[in-house]
Amino acid sequence: MKYLRRIAVPVFAAGLFLAAYGYYWNRYVVELDVVYTSDGHGHVFPSMMYKDGKKTAIGGMSALGNFLGRLKRDYLLADSGDIFQGTPEGILTEGRIVVELMDLLGYDVMAVGNHDFDMGRETLEELSGLAGFPMLGANIIDAGTGLNPGYIKDAFITELNGVKVGFTGILTQDMKFITMGENIEGLEFADPLETANESAARLRKKGAEIIILLSHQGAEKDMQLAEGLEGVDIVLGGHTHLKFDEPKKVRRVLICEPGCHFQYAGHLKIYYSIIERKIMSYSNRVVPLLASRYPGKKEIDEFISESFGELTARMNEVIGASDVLMLHRTYGEDSKNGELALGNWQTDMMRELTGCDFAFQNSGGIRAAIPDGDIRVRDVWELSPFGNTLVKMVLKGSQVRRLLEQSASAKQSRLQVSGLKMIYNSSLPEGRRVLNIIIKDEEAGLSEIEDEKEYTVVTNSFLAEGGDGYSVFSEGTEIEDTGLILRDEEIKYIKGNSPIHARIEGRMINVSLDEDW
Amino acid sequence: MSSTVKFLFISVFLLGGCTAGKNDGSAGKLKVGLVFDIGGRGDKSFNDSAYRGLEKAKADFDIYTEYVEPGSGADRESALRMFASRGFDLVFGIGILFTDDITRIANDFPDVDFVCIDYNISEGLNVPDNLAAINYSEQEGSFLVGSIAGLMTKTGTVGFIGGMDIPLIHKFETGFVQGVKEVNPGCRVLVAYAGVTGEAFKNPAKGKELALSQYHSGADIIYHASGSTGLGVFEAAREKDMLAIGVDSDQYHEAPGNILTSMIKRVDVSVYHIIRNKMTGQFEGGIKQLGLKDNGVGYIYDENNRFLISPDIISRVEELKRKIIDGEIEIQLEEK
Numbered sequence A: 001m002k003y004l005r006r007i008a009v010p011v012f013a014a015g016l017f018l019a020a021y022g023y024y025w026n027r028y029v030v031e032l033d034v035v036y037t038s039d040g041h042g043h044v045f046p047s048m049m050y051k052d053g054k055k056t057a058i059g060g061m062s063a064l065g066n067f068l069g070r071l072k073r074d075y076l077l078a079d080s081g082d083i084f085q086g087t088p089e090g091i092l093t094e095g096r097i098v099v100e101l102m103d104l105l106g107y108d109v110m111a112v113g114n115h116d117f118d119m120g121r122e123t124l125e126e127l128s129g130l131a132g133f134p135m136l137g138a139n140i141i142d143a144g145t146g147l148n149p150g151y152i153k154d155a156f157i158t159e160l161n162g163v164k165v166g167f168t169g170i171l172t173q174d175m176k177f178i179t180m181g182e183n184i185e186g187l188e189f190a191d192p193l194e195t196a197n198e199s200a201a202r203l204r205k206k207g208a209e210i211i212i213l214l215s216h217q218g219a220e221k222d223m224q225l226a227e228g229l230e231g232v233d234i235v236l237g238g239h240t241h242l243k244f245d246e247p248k249k250v251r252r253v254l255i256c257e258p259g260c261h262f263q264y265a266g267h268l269k270i271y272y273s274i275i276e277r278k279i280m281s282y283s284n285r286v287v288p289l290l291a292s293r294y295p296g297k298k299e300i301d302e303f304i305s306e307s308f309g310e311l312t313a314r315m316n317e318v319i320g321a322s323d324v325l326m327l328h329r330t331y332g333e334d335s336k337n338g339e340l341a342l343g344n345w346q347t348d349m350m351r352e353l354t355g356c357d358f359a360f361q362n363s364g365g366i367r368a369a370i371p372d373g374d375i376r377v378r379d380v381w382e383l384s385p386f387g388n389t390l391v392k393m394v395l396k397g398s399q400v401r402r403l404l405e406q407s408a409s410a411k412q413s414r415l416q417v418s419g420l421k422m423i424y425n426s427s428l429p430e431g432r433r434v435l436n437i438i439i440k441d442e443e444a445g446l447s448e449i450e451d452e453k454e455y456t457v458v459t460n461s462f463l464a465e466g467g468d469g470y471s472v473f474s475e476g477t478e479i480e481d482t483g484l485i486l487r488d489e490e491i492k493y494i495k496g497n498s499p500i501h502a503r504i505e506g507r508m509i510n511v512s513l514d515e516d517w
Numbered sequence B: 001m002s003s004t005v006k007f008l009f010i011s012v013f014l015l016g017g018c019t020a021g022k023n024d025g026s027a028g029k030l031k032v033g034l035v036f037d038i039g040g041r042g043d044k045s046f047n048d049s050a051y052r053g054l055e056k057a058k059a060d061f062d063i064y065t066e067y068v069e070p071g072s073g074a075d076r077e078s079a080l081r082m083f084a085s086r087g088f089d090l091v092f093g094i095g096i097l098f099t100d101d102i103t104r105i106a107n108d109f110p111d112v113d114f115v116c117i118d119y120n121i122s123e124g125l126n127v128p129d130n131l132a133a134i135n136y137s138e139q140e141g142s143f144l145v146g147s148i149a150g151l152m153t154k155t156g157t158v159g160f161i162g163g164m165d166i167p168l169i170h171k172f173e174t175g176f177v178q179g180v181k182e183v184n185p186g187c188r189v190l191v192a193y194a195g196v197t198g199e200a201f202k203n204p205a206k207g208k209e210l211a212l213s214q215y216h217s218g219a220d221i222i223y224h225a226s227g228s229t230g231l232g233v234f235e236a237a238r239e240k241d242m243l244a245i246g247v248d249s250d251q252y253h254e255a256p257g258n259i260l261t262s263m264i265k266r267v268d269v270s271v272y273h274i275i276r277n278k279m280t281g282q283f284e285g286g287i288k289q290l291g292l293k294d295n296g297v298g299y300i301y302d303e304n305n306r307f308l309i310s311p312d313i314i315s316r317v318e319e320l321k322r323k324i325i326d327g328e329i330e331i332q333l334e335e336k
Helices: A002-028 A061-069 A087-090 A096-105 A121-128 A192-205 A219-228 A298-315 A333-337 A340-353 A376-383 A396-409 A471-475 A486-497 B002-026 B046-060 B073-085 B096-108 B138-152 B166-185 B204-216 B227-240 B265-277 B311-326
Strands: A029-037 A047-051 A054-058 A076-077 A107-110 A140-142 A155-160 A164-173 A187-189 A210-216 A234-238 A248-251 A251-258 A264-273 A278-288 A318-322 A359-361 A373-376 A390-395 A415-418 A421-422 A435-441 A447-450 A454-460 A477-485 A508-510 B030-035 B062-066 B088-092 B115-116 B132-138 B157-164 B188-195 B221-225 B245-250 B259-265 B286-290 B298-299
Touching: A002 A029, A029 A061, A029 A164, A029 A234, A061 A096, A061 A264, A061 A298, A061 A340, A076 A210, A087 A298, A087 A376, A096 A121, A096 A298, A096 A421, A107 A164, A107 A210, A155 A192, A164 A192, A164 A477, A192 A219, A210 A219, A219 A234, A219 A248, A248 B132, A278 A415, A298 A376, A298 A421, A318 A486, A333 A508, A340 A359, A340 A390, A340 A415, A340 A454, A340 A486, A340 A508, A340 B030, A373 A376, A376 A486, A390 A396, A390 A471, A390 A486, A390 B046, A396 A415, A396 A421, A396 A435, A396 A454, A396 A471, A415 A421, A421 B311, A435 B166, A435 B311, A477 A486, A477 B030, A508 B311, B030 B046, B030 B073, B030 B265, B046 B062, B046 B088, B046 B265, B062 B073, B073 B088, B073 B096, B088 B265, B096 B115, B115 B265, B132 B265, B138 B157, B138 B166, B138 B221, B138 B245, B138 B259, B138 B298, B138 B311, B157 B166, B157 B204, B157 B227, B157 B245, B166 B188, B166 B221, B166 B311, B204 B221, B204 B227, B227 B245
Parallel strands: A029 A076, A076 A107, A164 A210, A210 A234, A234 A251, A359 A454, A421 A508, B030 B062, B030 B088, B088 B115, B115 B132, B132 B286, B157 B188, B157 B221, B221 B245, B245 B259
Antiparallel strands: A029 A264, A047 A054, A140 A187, A155 A164, A248 A251, A264 A278, A318 A373, A359 A415, A390 A454, A390 A477, A421 A435, A435 A447, B259 B298
């Protein structure tokens, strides 16, 4: 009893506090739901995810529709870019199907991503005209006028549950390395930090109480950006296809990344006090849109089959088979070396078609896995969505060495190769990493590449222009665009050589021991 | 009802958050102490590798570090105790000789985390939760340099010279021999040890004598695992213009042109990773076996020795490496 008496007062006080707190919370804190996506790349339908030898159908815009339909309250729906291009649906309709579905799903706003320029500025302008929501890109500047081009807005304010929410958007400054020059001619990309801060200040002036930055420049850069952000509360990021199950917090800024291909729906709840006019806390979940849990939404599927039925049927045509699953990303030990079976298959085919000594393909241009078993037209469109052509040229041995040196230091965008084999050590200083470049000749056997000798080389039109920073290609002589479209050639090749097969065979060997030190 | 539960939950969550925040704010620098093996810094091998890891961690993270180079056995234990009782957060003992002392002291100081590099795993010895006992699969790295030797020998004879004749060094020998035989079953492997005491690790004169004898008997490549005794092996290789294989660190510069490659133990990487994990609250005690898979051991191929080893051989060795990692090749160790 004594004991009880001793603790009675503190317990009572604590109870009172909690009750008061709860009252306050229930009455004056509103919950704002924001659903966010990024890097959808035209994935209207579910895609396959390969993990530990199992494949799972996941994602797609129709599955997202199912998810949204289950939310009981109003929400804001935002996307951080790269949404139109990547699947045959996206490309063959020039993004139209995606924009129409976005309207159907109720998107409030999106940021423009680098790949949203892939079909040309005119196409993006048309899509912006069709869209019932604004496309943001505060740092995308028309060099002529010094302003945002007409079809891109710098910011947007909307209201949810009586709270004014402001959005702004930024795009990576790497555009000149990662996008075909003609598609962004006359555009400049201003400093993301300065632009975002200016934009946030303007939004505040206009009464925005919560400011969300839609950023298409990658998770790592978002974290750096947040160090200097002023006025921005939340960054919804994209570009690097990463998924943060737990948002990162840098200073007071929350950074969320929702993965890609509509495989996940980011769902952020903001608890906002309408007395103090400030954010009290957050909760966040990133929901996997597994086809087993979130099948397509009926009205969306009906819309797709009515408006685009013929197209989807054509894309589902089986053209051949592969005897092995070929992934488009490297895993484990293979990540260190960087060699992809798909890269070997593509570059061997490129060399066979053109009779060149060597073939090169950028790993970043290999966009989707080829399944084991049946291959559909769709799979090839997703593998090679860009419509790049094959370009031949002549390079000296020393130039090939420089290309491979650069590749040895480019973690994400190493080159896939055919006609040669390279041994490198990525822990040596940059510029001295390639140890051997070996050429296999049916008659002469193995030999090292010769610096002064000229070799014929085939690559894709993106790299030929110096894409991904591989400027050595623009030094080539006797440059000739064959007009052969990689994707079309792949379809032909599969039809004529089914079942196809390729393996990782040690063309690229990294003898470094320091991978993550 | 549900809203009551919700506000209670959220309130508790927020209150919990407040207290945690206070604790984080008061934390100072992480204190890391390191006690070297006999020989200490400057051995161009094992201890220096540990030192590199410590220095890199110091450069990358905001930590306070101190190290001690003990002279005799008693100093080892007292140095460990000194760090633990002065409130250090993480204490390293570098070398197999620390095994018993560090296990005992880790039990005495449960709030301090300890690390032993080259921990001598034996039955009946329990590793406490606050001790990371690091053990390397030297046989795996030795297998790979053995396969290089087996592929490159012109005489069909290669040699192994060990320091002290103990199980730890037998791991090097047995891996090497199996690597040679994997690629060249008919190849002869000469084996010699420098002695049966700790002195066998610092006797270059003996190393040279054994190496000259092996070269004389037809060996053209010798792998050593013998501490500074190996410097004598390298001297013999230079004199006879034959090849030798280094150990622990990259020993190319001890005899440029005559050192084919080195089997390295990534003590530097281990020290660095453990400090990093401690920084992020991810320190894990218990036995850690580090092999090829974890880049804990490996061989050197770089701009120095690429003129000595042909790329074909590297391709072949990388295939073997993959097979060891995938478990397709199993290296037999002697019974303990």
